[in-house]
Amino acid sequence: MFEKVLTKNIKIPESRDISFYQNTGGYKAFEKVLRNMTPDQVIDEVRQANLRGRGGAGFSAGVKWSFVPKTNEKPHYLLCNADESEPGTFKDRLLMTGNPHLVLEGNMIAAYAIRAHVAYIYIRGEFVEEATILEKAIAQAYQKGFLGKNILGSGYELDIYVHRGAGAYICGEETGLIESLEGKRGWPRIKPPFPAVAGVWQCPTIVNNVETLACVPFIIERGASWFKSIGPESSPGPKLYCLSGHVKKPGIYELPSGINLKELIYEYGGGILNDKKLKAVIPGGSSVPVLTADEIDVAMDFDSLAKAGSMLGSAGVIVIDEDTCMVDALLNITHFYRHESCGQCTPCREGTNWGERILRKIEHGKGEMKDIALLEELARHINFRTICPLGDAAAMPIESFLRKFRPEFEAHVQLGKCPLNSNL
Amino acid sequence: MPFIKIDNKELEVEKGITVLEAAKKVGIEIPHYCYHPALKIVASCRMCLVKVQGMPKLVPSCSTTVYSLPPEKKIDGKYDMVVSTIDKEVKDAQESMMEFLLLNHPVDCPECDQAGECYLQDYSYQYGKGFSRFEFEKRVPPRKDLGPHVLLIATRCILCSRCVRFTQEVTATNELIVKQRGYKSEIDTFPGLSLNNKLSLNTVDICPVGALVSKDFLHKPRNWRYEKVKSICPGCSIGCHIQIEYLAEKNEIGRIKPLYHPDVNQWWMCDDGRLFYHEYEKIERLQQPQIKTDQGHQNVNWQEALPYALEHLNKFSPNEIAAVGNGFATNEENYLLKQIFLNGLKAKTIGVCDHYIREQDVVYPKFIIKGEKLPNWQGAVDVLGSENTLSSILKKIEKGEIKTLYFLGGDPRFELSEKEVKTLSKLEFLVVQDIKQSALTAISHLLLPGSGAYEKDGTFTNYQGRVQRIRAATVPPGLARSDFDILRELGQRMGIKIPLQPRGVFAQLSAEIKGYQGMDYASLSDGGMLKSEAPAKKTKAEVVE
Numbered sequence: 021m022f023e024k025v026l027t028k029n030i031k032i033p034e035s036r037d038i039s040f041y042q043n044t045g046g047y048k049a050f051e052k053v054l055r056n057m058t059p060d061q062v063i064d065e066v067r068q069a070n071l072r073g074r075g076g077a078g079f080s081a082g083v084k085w086s087f088v089p090k091t092n093e094k095p096h097y098l099l100c101n102a103d104e105s106e107p108g109t110f111k112d113r114l115l116m117t118g119n120p121h122l123v124l125e126g127n128m129i130a131a132y133a134i135r136a137h138v139a140y141i142y143i144r145g146e147f148v149e150e151a152t153i154l155e156k157a158i159a160q161a162y163q164k165g166f167l168g169k170n171i172l173g174s175g176y177e178l179d180i181y182v183h184r185g186a187g188a189y190i191c192g193e194e195t196g197l198i199e200s201l202e203g204k205r206g207w208p209r210i211k212p213p214f215p216a217v218a219g220v221w222q223c224p225t226i227v228n229n230v231e232t233l234a235c236v237p238f239i240i241e242r243g244a245s246w247f248k249s250i251g252p253e254s255s256p257g258p259k260l261y262c263l264s265g266h267v268k269k270p271g272i273y274e275l276p277s278g279i280n281l282k283e284l285i286y287e288y289g290g291g292i293l294n295d296k297k298l299k300a301v302i303p304g305g306s307s308v309p310v311l312t313a314d315e316i317d318v319a320m321d322f323d324s325l326a327k328a329g330s331m332l333g334s335a336g337v338i339v340i341d342e343d344t345c346m347v348d349a350l351l352n353i354t355h356f357y358r359h360e361s362c363g364q365c366t367p368c369r370e371g372t373n374w375g376e377r378i379l380r381k382i383e384h385g386k387g388e389m390k391d392i393a394l395l396e397e398l399a400r401h402i403n404f405r406t407i408c409p410l411g412d413a414a415a416m417p418i419e420s421f422l423r424k425f426r427p428e429f430e431a432h433v434q435l436g437k438c439p440l441n442s443n444l
Numbered sequence: 445m446p447f448i449k450i451d452n453k454e455l456e457v458e459k460g461i462t463v464l465e466a467a468k469k470v471g472i473e474i475p476h477y478c479y480h481p482a483l484k485i486v487a488s489c490r491m492c493l494v495k496v497q498g499m500p501k502l503v504p505s506c507s508t509t510v511y512s513l514p515p516e517k518k519i520d521g522k523y524d525m526v527v528s529t530i531d532k533e534v535k536d537a538q539e540s541m542m543e544f545l546l547l548n549h550p551v552d553c554p555e556c557d558q559a560g561e562c563y564l565q566d567y568s569y570q571y572g573k574g575f576s577r578f579e580f581e582k583r584v585p586p587r588k589d590l591g592p593h594v595l596l597i598a599t600r601c602i603l604c605s606r607c608v609r610f611t612q613e614v615t616a617t618n619e620l621i622v623k624q625r626g627y628k629s630e631i632d633t634f635p636g637l638s639l640n641n642k643l644s645l646n647t648v649d650i651c652p653v654g655a656l657v658s659k660d661f662l663h664k665p666r667n668w669r670y671e672k673v674k675s676i677c678p679g680c681s682i683g684c685h686i687q688i689e690y691l692a693e694k695n696e697i698g699r700i701k702p703l704y705h706p707d708v709n710q711w712w713m714c715d716d717g718r719l720f721y722h723e724y725e726k727i728e729r730l731q732q733p734q735i736k737t738d739q740g741h742q743n744v745n746w747q748e749a750l751p752y753a754l755e756h757l758n759k760f761s762p763n764e765i766a767a768v769g770n771g772f773a774t775n776e777e778n779y780l781l782k783q784i785f786l787n788g789l790k791a792k793t794i795g796v797c798d799h800y801i802r803e804q805d806v807v808y809p810k811f812i813i814k815g816e817k818l819p820n821w822q823g824a825v826d827v828l829g830s831e832n833t834l835s836s837i838l839k840k841i842e843k844g845e846i847k848t849l850y851f852l853g854g855d856p857r858f859e860l861s862e863k864e865v866k867t868l869s870k871l872e873f874l875v876v877q878d879i880k881q882s883a884l885t886a887i888s889h890l891l892l893p894g895s896g897a898y899e900k901d902g903t904f905t906n907y908q909g910r911v912q913r914i915r916a917a918t919v920p921p922g923l924a925r926s927d928f929d930i931l932r933e934l935g936q937r938m939g940i941k942i943p944l945q946p947r948g949v950f951a952q953l954s955a956e957i958k959g960y961q962g963m964d965y966a967s968l969s970d971g972g973m974l975k976s977e978a979p980a981k982k983t984k985a986e987v988v989e
Contacts, residue, residue, distance in 0.1 A: 188625070205622065210487045210507050363603065363622070363629035365488040370544035373627035377580045394577060401540035404501040405490055 022250070025238050025258055026231070027274045030118035036153055038160040041121035047166055049237035050128045054174040057240075060090075062133035066236060068244035072255045074111075075101055075192075075229030076305065076333045078322040081130075081236075085226055087216035088134045094223040098131040098139040099201065102230050103185055103192035105144055106305035107356055108336030111260035112230035114272050116143075116150040119234070120157035124180065126233030128166065129240055131178050134226050139180045142197050145187035154182050189360035193408045194227040195219075196362065207364045208408035231260055251277030255321040255332075265339035266293040278321040285316065285339055297342040300425070304333025306353045307413030309420035310340075330420075345440040346425040347432055350417060351379040357414035368411040371402040375418060382429060385437035392429050396422050446512040446524035454523075459512055463505035463527055464492055474529050475538060475567045477545075477652045478604040479506035482711050482810075483613055489545075489604050491567070493537045497526040502537055505529070535571075542572035548583040548627075550599045557661055558654030560668045564602070585630050591619070591639030593659055593715055594648060596631055601655035603629055607647040614712065614810040617641040631655070642806050642813055645715045649701060660719060661699045665691065670698050674970055676904050676914045677702075678772065678819040678897035679717030682812075683906030684709035685970075686717075688898055688917040695918045697721045697898060705971060708910065714806075714813045721898060723856040727880035730893035731922025741891065746923070750934055753890055756873045757789060757848060764847040765791035766837050769828045771800060771818035772854030773927055774902025774914065775960075776946040778820075778827040779953045780931035781852055788938040793846060795832025796824040799864075801857055814907060818855060819897065819914075823905030826957055826975075838867050847871060853878030854894060854927065860884055877930060879920075893924035900926060902946040903968065905975070911963060912972030954978075 034040040041047070053062055067082025088096055100123070104112040115123055123141075131139045143151050158180050161167045169177045183201055185191045191200040195209035198220045219225020235257055239247045248256045259277040261284055264270045268290030275284070281303060285291070292298050298313040303320065308331040311318070318328045325332045340349060358372035378395050381387050395418060403415035422429065431439050445456045450463070453470040462485075464474050477489035487504035494505045497519055505527070512524045519526050528534060545564065553559040568574075585598035608620045608631065619637045622629050633639055639647070648658045670689035677684040677700070685703040690696060700721060702713035733749035734741040744752070757765065767785040769778040778796075785791040801817035840846040849871055860868070860883055868874060869887045876888035879896055898917045905911045920926060928946055935942045943949050947965045954960040962979030 210485070210504070358626060361626035363624070363626040364486070364605075366490045366541055366544045366602075369603070369627050369629065370547050374544075374547060374578065374580075381579075401537075401544070405493060405537055405540075407488060407490075 022258075022276050024274045026115065026122070026234055026260060027118065027272070030114065035118055036120055036157065038121055038157065038164055041119075042164075045241070046121050046237075047125055047164075049240035050125050050132075050166065051172060053129050053132055053240055054172050054176055059133045059135055062129060062240065065244050066133070066239055069239045069247040070244075070253070070256055071232065071235055071239060071247065072257075072322060073229055074231035074235070074259070074334070076106070076331075078255065078332060081228060081232055084216060084228075085130070085134050087214065088224045088226060089217075090135075092135055095138065096134050096136040097220050097223055097225045098127060098134060098136045099194075099197060099220065099225060099227045100127050100139060100141040100230060100233055101192060101194065101197060101227050102141050102143040102147070102150070103189075103197060104147075104230070104334075105189040105192050105360075106307065106334045106336055107353070108262060108264055108302065108338040109305045109334040110262050110264075111272050111335070113147060113150055114260070115230055115234050116147070117153055120153050121161070122234050122237060123154070123230055124157055124161055124166075126236040127180055128178060129236050130226065130228060130233055131180075132176060134224070136226075137177050137179065139178065140201060140220075141180065141182045142191070142201055143182055143184055144192075145185045147184075151182050151184050158182065188362070189356075190362040190408070190410060193410065196408065197227060198225065205362070207362050208410075210407055251279075252319065252321050252323070254323045259320070259335060261320065262334070262336040263289045263339070264336070266296065266341035266344070267291070267339040268293055278319040278324065281311075281316045281318050281320050281337070284320065284337065289339070292339065292341050294341075298339065299342045299344060300340040300346065302338040302340070302417075303335075304331045305336035306338065306356065307416055308333045309416050310424060312424050343440060345383070345438055346421055346428045347379065347383045347438065348441055350421040351376065351383050353417045354379055354414065357410065361410060361414070365407045365411070367402045368406045368414065371398055371411070372414045374398060375402075375414070382432050383438055383441075385432060385435065387429075387433045389430070389433055392422065392426070392433065446510050447522060448510055448525040448527065449523050450527045451530055457510055460509050463494060463496070463503075463508045463510060463525075466510055467505065467527070467529065472529055474505045475563075475571055476506055477563060477602060478606060480606050480609075480650055483606060483609040483650075486605060486609070489541070489602065491538065491541045491545075493534060493541075495528040495531040495534050497528075502533060538567075538571040539573055542568055543577070545602050546572070546576060547578045548599070549602075550582065552600070556597075556600065556654040557657050557663070557667070558600075558651075560666060562654055563652040564600075564654075583627065588632060590633055590656075591644050593645050593719075594639050595657050595659055595662065597655055597657060598630055600653050601631055602653055603631070604652060606650045606652070607631060607656055610643075610647050610650060611639070611641070614646070615641045615643050615808045617808075620647070641808070642714045642716065643712055643808060643811060645718050646702070646712045649711070658699070664698050667698075671917070673915045673917050674703060674913075675898070675917065676819060676906075676912045677713055677717040677720065678904075678914075679714070679720040679817065680814040681816040681818065681821055681907040682709060682814050683819055683904055683910065683912050683972075684713040684717055685912070686713060690898075690917040695921075697917060708906065708908070708912075708972075710810070712811050714811075716813070724879070724896045724898070727856050729879055729921050729924065730881065730885065730891060731924055732893060733923065734891040736889045746925070746933075749890065749892060750930075750937055753875055753892070753934065754937055756889070757850070757875075760848045760873070762790040763792055763845070765789055765850075766793035766795070766832070766840070766846045766848070767791060767850040768795055768797050768834050768837060768852060769824050770797045770852050770854050771821040771824045772897060773824065773852055774820065774900055774946065775823040775827055775905060775911070775953060776902040776949040777852065777900075777927045777931055778824050779949060779957075780928065780935055780942065781850070782828055783940055783942070784931065784935045784938060785850065788935065788940055793832055793837060793840065794828055795834060795837055796821075796828050796830070797851075797853070797855075797858075798833040798835050799858060799860065800855055816907065817857070819906070820904040822907060822909060823903065823911070826905060826959060827953065838864060841870055842867050844870070848873040848875075850875045851877065851884065852894075852927065852931075853880075853884075854897065856880060856896065858882070858884075877927060879924070892930055893920065893922065894927040894930060895920045895924065900928065902928065903950060906972075909959065909975040910972045911960065911968060911975065913965065913968050913970070
């Protein structure tokens with residue numbers, strides 16, 4: 021039987037309080053690290069656990085940490101990416117509201133591992149309540165001596181700050197986040213150099229997602245082998261799935277990595293809202309390629325979804341029923357990326373705007389067949405040619421919607437109107 | 445050193461150089477907009493994408509550096525890197541980038557100052573489609589007055605951010621920003637600021653399109669109509685390398701742009717220097733020789749004026765004669781002055797005019813504007829020595845020791861105080877060879893209309909001691925002549941043999957003046973030469989050409 025760890029106590033109102041957290045075993049892992057482990061041992065343990073980044077890219081956290089120089093010629097920084105903005109994704113928010121000390125403990129252990137003495141939690145501007153909760157939790161942690169100078173007599177020193185963003189999706193991209201934290205426009209940087217070498221203020225920096233860091237205390241406490249025993253070996257561990265769209269029981273589900281998507285929707289989510297037929301599922305946040313109803317018998321882990329032609333991304337599962345116009349859905353997605361494009365590089369800045377306008381034209385019944393071909397070409401011209409993955413994020417839905425639901429687009433052109441949205 | 449292949453060209457280059465720069469070395473131009481060698485690399489225009497064998501996707505050549513591979517991993521057994529700038533995928537990317545950049549562009553080339561030297565035009569021809577598939581209304585951001593010299597025609601902007609980076613990195617004045625986001629992004633000034641730093645017009649030079657335009661050049665004749673000549677800016681003692689663009693038929697300068705010189709001005713020049721040619725429009729130019737008579741100044745021709753000068757100068761004993769050279773005169777001109785007075789007239793007193801504008805240097809992180817507002821102070825001192833100056837000569841005039849003075853001018857902003865004019869009016873014979881009507885010309889006995897800095901050929905020596913060639917663009921107005929010609933004819937009339945061209949005079953000068961030994965026009969070339977680098981080998985002075 022799978023035991024929930026990340027969200028175990030999340031419904032208990034006191035779960036935000038440090039004494040509750042400590043009474044349920046909290047901060048033991050951090051203590052263990054401070055007393056018994058060297059930074060390299062921590063990195064090793066996390067690497068052994070094969071904890072893969074929960075923000076979407078799925079890069080091994082332990083390997084990432086090991087890129088940080090072993091010497092402290094410059095200060096090192098840990099940045100916790102709490103800029104959760106991908107449509108369909110709302111898991112980090114829950115962790116921060118329901119289990120803030122777990123998030124903090126993850127930060128503390130990671131900071132210790134990479135020899136950082138300052139950590140920033142870069143939180144999405146709209147998360148006002150979450151920021152307040154974190155601030156309170158941080159104050160409690162200082163009070164109890166888990167933060168500040170000479171933590172628990174170990175000589176280790178750490179400060180954690182909450183930094184609120186101003187509401188931009190692009191600041192969730194790690195180098196955009198770094199620029200924003202430095203007080204500049206959230207324009208992603210060209211890589212290399214990677215943040216582990218030259219990140220915030222050109223110092224070695226690790227950027228980790230909230231959920232990624234929340235897994236760390238359990239890895240330390242229970243060991244890498246426990247973590248690896250959950251889900252597939254290639255991407256193990258407990259995982260939060262965000263279920264939204266036309267599903268009876270939307271919400272956040274903590275389940276083993278690699279849960280079957282169909283099972284997630286029908287067993288846990290209770291099936292399609294109003295018992296309609298399923299048309300499509302976007303399995304990992306709005307940017308990943310869409311799956312048709314026939315393609316959902318797939319394990320929700322990085323490799324299985326890649327094999328199925330999509331991505332796990334942020335595990336934001338968006339369920340789409342038969343009455344949804346896919347042109348409209350794509351228009352909505354493309355509108356989002358047009359609005360959030362930072363404007364730095366040409367293909368994304370110009371392409372997302374052009375794409376949205378073509379889609380609007382088609383959805384409103386004014387489209388021509390050449391527009392569909394143009395849209396397809398457009399996606400190809402954006403994909404893999406931008407500085408950061410936002411371009412790819414805008415292009416992948418266009419490409420996959422056109423490939424899998426082309427007849428719907430053609431029907432719009434042929435009918436001169438949207439077959440489903442009669443009020444347009 | 446890595447051995448790489450770019451298209452069909454093989455080359456050995458140092459590790460760490462960018463692919464774009466490596467390609468340049470073998471004559472392959474990779475199209476680019478945001479990349480500028482002086483500025484931080486941002487790789488945002490995506491125009492320079494190339495294919496590098498082994499990389500999963502196209503990479504920007506401006507930010508991708510050349511690396512070396514271990515022997516066993518070399519491509520085809522010998523290459524460290526194999527790059528294609530002509531691959532089908534690259535061509536596709538280039539064409540699509542052009543399409544993206546032109547989606548909202550107004551294509552108003554017929555009224556755009558940049559037309560003819562515009563990278564959007566050039567790359568459109570080379571890499572573009574030739575037509576647009578964009579059917580929607582174009583974005584029309586408003587044009588903005590960014591500062592005293594620069595206008596932004598935002599519809600033409602491609603957001604390469606070169607101008608923004610310039611104000612961040614070169615001047616650190618940070619007047620320019622990108623505001624808004626995504627396709628609404630626009631260049632603008634930071635709230636409350638104006639693009640009023642002293643290097644602001646360089647942003648117009650580095651703008652690859654017609655978005656930033658110079659108010660000074662706005663709606664002037666098309667840029668290809670101008671004759672172009674390489675010269676040195678006379679605005680201060682830096683001696684920035686410039687290109688003067690002028691209309692020969694109108695004898696009029698259209699604009700001045702900096703030319704790259706690694707050790708003098710890099711890519712830049714200051715706005716004051718760039719607009720310095722207007723100083724000559726503000727003054728009333730002397731156009732004809734004049735002799736002072738009881739009825740006031742009378743126009744004469746050169747055949748009368750020069751003998752008149754000699755006739756009167758010869759009346760004085762050598763001790764009573766003085767001449768003043770100028771930091772606005774070329775080395776050759778000052779040298780001729782010296783020949784005439786020290787050798788010809790055996791005069792004892794020759795000096796330099798020390799009345800010129802001196803300000804504080806203006807220091808930017810990557811450029812310093814010199815406060816000495818004259819181009820050839822160093823050269824004038826080298827040639828004429830620093831023993832005497834106009835100030836010291838004025839004292840001698842006051843004491844009655846000096847009775848006649850030959851003043852060589854050229855500074856459009858030259859001013860004298862009332863007291864100094866009063867002193868000079870004690871002279872029995874004052875020859876003024878200058879360019880503008882002034883209190884000085886009013887008291888002169890003989891007036892010889894000379895040339896402005898853009899009308900001269902010769903050399904200036906900058907504050908570093910770098911001897912640099914200047915070249916004439918326009919010709920002096922009316923009967924005015926180049927200072928070189930005036931002095932040469934004066935010398936010839938005294939029986940001194942003088943080469944026809946500044947080149948020949950420079951050969952004589954370099955044989956004689958310390959620090960210039962071994963220099964000639966060929967070795968100065970376009971870049972000039974530091975005195976400390978002079979070959980010192982005595983070249984035989986050229987005789988009359």
